[in-house]
Amino acid sequence: MPLIEVKIPPMGESITSGVLAKWHVKEGDIVKKDQPLFELETDKITSEGTAEAAGQVSLKVTAGTEVKIGQVVASINADVSTAAAPAAPAATAAGATAAKVSASDTSSPAVRRIAAETGIDPASVSGSGKAGRVTKGDMLSANEVKPAAITAPAAVVKAPVATPVAAGTRQTRKKMSPLRQKIAQRLVSAQHEAAMLTTFNEVDMSAVMALRTKYQDDFVKKNGFKLGFMSFFTKAVVHALREVPGVNAQIDGDSIIENHYYDIGIAVSTEKGLMVPVIRNCDTQSMAGIEAGIGDAAKRAREGKITLADFEGGVFTITNGGTFGSMLSTPIINPPQSAILGLHAINERPVAVNGQVVIRPMMYLALSYDHRIVDGREAVTFLVKVKQAIEDPARLLLSL
Numbered sequence: 001m002p003l004i005e006v007k008i009p010p011m012g013e014s015i016t017s018g019v020l021a022k023w024h025v026k027e028g029d030i031v032k033k034d035q036p037l038f039e040l041e042t043d044k045i046t047s048e049g050t051a052e053a054a055g056q057v058s059l060k061v062t063a064g065t066e067v068k069i070g071q072v073v074a075s076i077n078a079d080v081s082t083a084a085a086p087a088a089p090a091a092t093a094a095g096a097t098a099a100k101v102s103a104s105d106t107s108s109p110a111v112r113r114i115a116a117e118t119g120i121d122p123a124s125v126s127g128s129g130k131a132g133r134v135t136k137g138d139m140l141s142a143n144e145v146k147p148a149a150i151t152a153p154a155a156v157v158k159a160p161v162a163t164p165v166a167a168g169t170r171q172t173r174k175k176m177s178p179l180r181q182k183i184a185q186r187l188v189s190a191q192h193e194a195a196m197l198t199t200f201n202e203v204d205m206s207a208v209m210a211l212r213t214k215y216q217d218d219f220v221k222k223n224g225f226k227l228g229f230m231s232f233f234t235k236a237v238v239h240a241l242r243e244v245p246g247v248n249a250q251i252d253g254d255s256i257i258e259n260h261y262y263d264i265g266i267a268v269s270t271e272k273g274l275m276v277p278v279i280r281n282c283d284t285q286s287m288a289g290i291e292a293g294i295g296d297a298a299k300r301a302r303e304g305k306i307t308l309a310d311f312e313g314g315v316f317t318i319t320n321g322g323t324f325g326s327m328l329s330t331p332i333i334n335p336p337q338s339a340i341l342g343l344h345a346i347n348e349r350p351v352a353v354n355g356q357v358v359i360r361p362m363m364y365l366a367l368s369y370d371h372r373i374v375d376g377r378e379a380v381t382f383l384v385k386v387k388q389a390i391e392d393p394a395r396l397l398l399s400l
Contacts, residue, residue, distance in 0.1 A: 265314035
């Protein structure tokens with residue numbers, strides 16, 4: 001069988017080249033079909049290249065090389081099958097756990113999510129599925145009866161790992177990735193081309209937090225993942241866009257394009273930079289559907305499996321700096337969109353309610369908008385509609 005060429009795959013009409021940033025394999029490795037081989041960085045996305053067949057891989061370019069679409073970067077000798085690979089060592093406890101998880105039924109993603117959220121080891125759960133496989137129901141049942149002393153691990157935002165620097169070194173230099181260069185260009189362009197202005201408000205998160213507490217267990221049992229704040233804000237944004245349609249528009253030359261759909265971009269922080277995948281049809285999606293869409297898009301963005309189509313067609317963007325502890329910021333709009341909503345950290349603060357000073361969980365909201373197309377009245381009204389929907393979620397059901 002002839003050697004199989006590994007080529008840089010097409011990434012879209014506007015992308016002609018990129019940087020082969022990282023090899024996931026070494027010269028001479030035995031690979032399986034569809035196994036990730038390399039990571040490609042372009043000025044728009046970071047993606048992975050996979051093996052078309054099993055065999056022994058031979059690398060033709062080094063990591064960090066600029067490559068063109070269609071260029072051959074490796075070859076696979078399919079005559080050298082995976083049978084030639086050295087025998088795997090005896091299974092470790094971690095390996096046994098992974099094997100059991102991978103052997104679960106079609107709800108295996110849910111099994112993994114529940115394992116991450118609850119800290120329950122799937123290997124310790126008795127499986128009721130075919131051939132003893134662990135199902136989502138098994139994991140939920142195990143969570144209900146687990147000892148009270150065992151609590152789900154809190155979500156932790158991992159800080160970037162600093163690269164060790166030799167003592168006495170005053171500066172280091174590295175080339176910006178194509179993606180980081182593109183992000184920089186877009187941010188500067190947005191500020192130069194738009195008449196950008198930011199308006200602020202604050203929102204009492206008590207009602208949403210109470211709803212999450214009341215229904216979280218039932219939501220997790222039904223869907224296999226937690227109900228977050230972002231789906232509430234996404235629905236609130238859709239509600240506000242309907243009430244103030246001027247914000248759901250954009251400038252194209254000397255024309256104004258009015259959008260009558262609600263595809264919302266959700267900003268995701270990755271090691272490669274900020275990405276904004278789009279969640280489609282948020283007006284017709286359920287809260288669970290939006291949460292699932294956000295979780296899937298964020299996971300694929302961080303794993304480099306996102307595609308160009310995932311970024312196209314958004315009418316509005318939501319970014320949440322609160323996950324990193326931000327109290328207040330002025331987000332930059334995502335062209336050609338006309339506005340972006342910035343969420344921030346929730347902090348308990350004294351506020352006046354009916355003439356009394358009470359402590360409430362408060363969040364600052366920031367709406368940056370293009371003043372060329374959105375007037376101040378529209379911007380303030382939009383932000384008030386978001387605030388009202390979050391403070392009284394029943395308004396979302398009644399379209400008030």
